[in-house]
Amino acid sequence: MTLRLFSSLGNETREFKPLVPGEARIYVCGVTPYDVTHLGHAFSYVQFDALRRYLHAKGFAVRYVQNVTDIDDDMIMVSKREGGRPIAEIRDENDAIFRNDLDRLNVLRPTVYPRATDHIPQIIESTREIVAQGCGYEVDGDVFFEAGKFPGYGKLNGVTIAELAKRENPESKREWKKRGPLDFLLWQRTEPDEPRWDSPWGPGRPGWSIECTAMSTTHLGPQIDIHGGGRDLIFPHHENEIAQAECMTGLVPFTGYWMHNGMLQLEGVKMSKSLGNLVLARNLMSEVDPDHLRLYLLNHHYRTDADYHTYALPALGGMYERLSTAAQAATGSPPAGSALRRAFEDAMDNDLDTPAALALLDEAAQRVLNGTAADDEAAALRECLAILGFAFAGARGPATGHLEPGP
Ligand SMILES: [Zn+2]
Numbered sequence: 143m144t145l146r147l148f149s150s151l152g153n154e155t156r157e158f159k160p161l162v163p164g165e166a167r168i169y170v171c172g173v174t175p176y177d178v179t180h181l182g183h184a185f186s187y188v189q190f191d192a193l194r195r196y197l198h199a200k201g202f203a204v205r206y207v208q209n210v211t212d213i214d215d216d217m218i219m220v221s222k223r224e225g226g227r228p229i230a231e232i233r234d235e236n237d238a239i240f241r242n243d244l245d246r247l248n249v250l251r252p253t254v255y256p257r258a259t260d261h262i263p264q265i266i267e268s269t270r271e272i273v274a275q276g277c278g279y280e281v282d283g284d285v286f287f288e289a290g291k292f293p294g295y296g297k298l299n300g301v302t303i304a305e306l307a308k309r310e311n312p313e314s315k316r317e318w319k320k321r322g323p324l325d326f327l328l329w330q331r332t333e334p335d336e337p338r339w340d341s342p343w344g345p346g347r348p349g350w351s352i353e354c355t356a357m358s359t360t361h362l363g364p365q366i367d368i369h370g371g372g373r374d375l376i377f378p379h380h381e382n383e384i385a386q387a388e389c390m391t392g393l394v395p396f397t398g399y400w401m402h403n404g405m406l407q408l409e410g411v412k413m414s415k416s417l418g419n420l421v422l423a424r425n426l427m428s429e430v431d432p433d434h435l436r437l438y439l440l441n442h443h444y445r446t447d448a449d450y451h452t453y454a455l456p457a458l459g460g461m462y463e464r465l466s467t468a469a470q471a472a473t474g475s476p477p478a479g480s481a482l483r484r485a486f487e488d489a490m491d492n493d494l495d496t497p498a499a500l501a502l503l504d505e506a507a508q509r510v511l512n513g514t515a516a517d518d519e520a521a522a523l524r525e526c527l528a529i530l531g532f533a534f535a536g537a538r539g540p541a542t543g544h545l546e547p548g549p
Pocket residue numbers: 170171172354379
């Protein structure tokens with residue numbers, strides 16, 4: 143049984159071969175804690191939690207880094223709107239709520255949970271190195287990455303620079319200073335009333351994508367095995383991360399596998415604060431058990447777009463009852479190499495096909511409950527459900543930040 147993962151780079155499914163055998167280094171883009179997080183965030187982080195737990199079950203030592211983007215336009219905008227409220231206070235308040243939601247969903251805490259503002263020296267050093275390598279230029283206190291100087295720019299999106307330039311680009315600040323339309327800020331000069339740090343180019347603050355590059359290289363080294371995030375980050379954020387890291391280190395590829403989760407919508411409509419249609423994980427967890435919500439999220443393949451409806455959780459009520467009741471009825475330790483565990487791994491090895499895995503676990507639960515299961519099937523079922531992170535099956539709790547290889 144070999145784990146195969148789909149990578150957005152090349153749009154292909156390949157056997158998972160990490161840089162160092164037995165180790166998996168994962169970086170997943172975190173949130174910008176300027177506002178509440180919603181069910182879409184829970185979808186993403188529960189999926190990557192399942193990945194992490196599954197890698198661990200297959201014997202990998204997993205190092206999982208997830209950042210906090212605590213300095214950017216949105217953080218500054220909220221701070222100004224709230225009469226100059228300190229950004230650190232806004233961050234801590236929203237981050238505490240976010241982490242509490244994920245704790246309740248039994249999502250393991252990251253091995254490292256770095257904040258951008260704690261990495262300003264590394265961000266400045268990364269920017270300086272990119273300029274030294276000939277891919278960056280300064281214009282009056284702003285430093286840009288010159289996309290046209292990086293030969294592989296566009297490879298994650300599978301298109302040419304000319305085609306990318308036609309897309310809507312949130313990195314469009316200070317167009318008049320740029321040499322090319324896809325150039326993006328590594329360092330930006332700031333107004334005196336905004337947060338700023340001293341740098342070789344004058345007082346300013348980081349661009350967006352350079353923060354993740356500096357944090358991933360600091361905590362995981364110049365190359366990583368898996369980079370995760372929402373599909374909406376493929377352009378420009380992740381395209382920019384590749385360009386920055388590979389320009390800086392000269393090592394290719396920066397990331398072995400690019401894993402992108404689909405988007406979660408509400409009844410066919412994108413969730414957004416302005417539309418007033420945000421569904422919050424914590425509100426749903428006041429109606430159903432957190433494991434029930436986890437089941438809903440994992441019952442979608444991570445790469446699909448999920449469409450939440452109010453009937454979705456009740457519709458899974460029967461399955462949730464069967465799985466939790468059968469798992470809790472299990473006694474004894476799981477058998478080695480059971481047919482159920484093999485079938486479960488076959489599904490999960492196929493680019494983490496959690497819906498297929500859950501379907502066969504549900505069939506096993508029905509056998510356990512109607513008395514037709516093999517003697518040790520309940521124990522095997524419980525073990526597989528624990529690998530998917532269900533608390534009712536005895537999965538490790540969220541405070542476990544570092545996973546050494548083991549059962
Ligand atoms: Zn990122």
